[in-house]
Amino acid sequence: MAKTVGIIGGTGGMGKGFAMRWARNHPILIGSRDAARAAEAAAAYQKEADAIYGVQTDITGGTNPEVAENSDILILSIPYGNIDATCAGILPRVGDGCTVVSPIVPMEKTDAGFEFIPMKHGAKTSHESVAAHMRDGGRGLVSAFHVISEKKLANPEVKLDYDIFVCGDDKLATDEICGFISEIEGLRPILLGPGKLAYMAEIATPLLLNAMIRNKMRNPGIKLV
Numbered sequence: 001m002a003k004t005v006g007i008i009g010g011t012g013g014m015g016k017g018f019a020m021r022w023a024r025n026h027p028i029l030i031g032s033r034d035a036a037r038a039a040e041a042a043a044a045y046q047k048e049a050d051a052i053y054g055v056q057t058d059i060t061g062g063t064n065p066e067v068a069e070n071s072d073i074l075i076l077s078i079p080y081g082n083i084d085a086t087c088a089g090i091l092p093r094v095g096d097g098c099t100v101v102s103p104i105v106p107m108e109k110t111d112a113g114f115e116f117i118p119m120k121h122g123a124k125t126s127h128e129s130v131a132a133h134m135r136d137g138g139r140g141l142v143s144a145f146h147v148i149s150e151k152k153l154a155n156p157e158v159k160l161d162y163d164i165f166v167c168g169d170d171k172l173a174t175d176e177i178c179g180f181i182s183e184i185e186g187l188r189p190i191l192l193g194p195g196k197l198a199y200m201a202e203i204a205t206p207l208l209l210n211a212m213i214r215n216k217m218r219n220p221g222i223k224l225v
């Protein structure tokens with residue numbers, strides 16, 4: 001069944017990836033702080049998606065609050081440092097049945113490499129930070145997509161063969177997002193557990209990036225075998 005997928009920060013690299021991969025089956029709303037930037041990105045993604053899939057996709061743009069109000073699934077594709085400023089204005093506006101997804105990685109670059117901000121500074125994980133702004137306390141929040149590179153996601157012609165860790169407290173919501181992950185050919189959802197374990201998925205990104213740099217790899221992903 002088609003569901004409207006809204007992407008907050010949809011003008012960024014990951015936002016394009018989500019839009020391009022799900023536009024074949026679902027209407028997509030691209031959100032931005034700037035409506036004109038959202039419309040421009042949406043038009044460009046739609047042109048590219050139509051050409052690749054050979055069908056007319058439905059990708060439109062709007063402000064972040066407009067997108068939050070009109071989405072069945074809402075992806076928060078924004079940097080960690082902007083969670084509070086962005087979520088305070090939009091998460092109280094989502095519909096009751098809306099599932100919120102966080103791919104947000106709390107990570108910083110230091111002389112040592114990429115480090116995990118919650119461990120280094122005692123700060124909240126992304127999952128905890130987002131949950132604090134939700135009317136249901138984060139029950140409808142699912143953390144996923146931390147270990148797939150935008151470079152791989154943004155071009156549907158690139159073949160994928162990766163696992164995506166999924167954490168959340170509500171079975172209906174995690175099942176729904178696992179279904180959306182499975183719709184993307186070559187991605188397999190791997191449940192890790194409840195939201196309080198989301199830090200394990202979030203920390204996998206600095207792990208991957210450090211391995212990538214030290215071992216001269218290009219945009220690695222994770223696959224459990």
Ligand SMILES: NC(=O)c1ccc[n+]([C@@H]2O[C@H](COP(=O)([O-])OP(=O)(O)OC[C@H]3O[C@@H](n4cnc5c(N)ncnc54)[C@H](OP(=O)(O)O)[C@@H]3O)[C@@H](O)[C@H]2O)c1
Pocket residue numbers: 008009010011012013014015031032033034037038076077078079080082085086103104105106145146147148149150151205
């Ligand atoms: N890049 C990857 O390969 C990758 C992989 C896994 C997970 N992630 C995570 O996915 C999320 C999105 O990644 P990304 O690389 O697409 O991020 P990004 O390009 O840095 O930012 C995405 C969008 O967020 C909005 N934004 C930027 N600064 C903001 C601010 N100060 N306040 C509110 N909105 C702001 C911008 O949209 P507007 O200016 O249009 O509002 C921007 O296009 C991040 O949390 C990242 O950690 C990324």
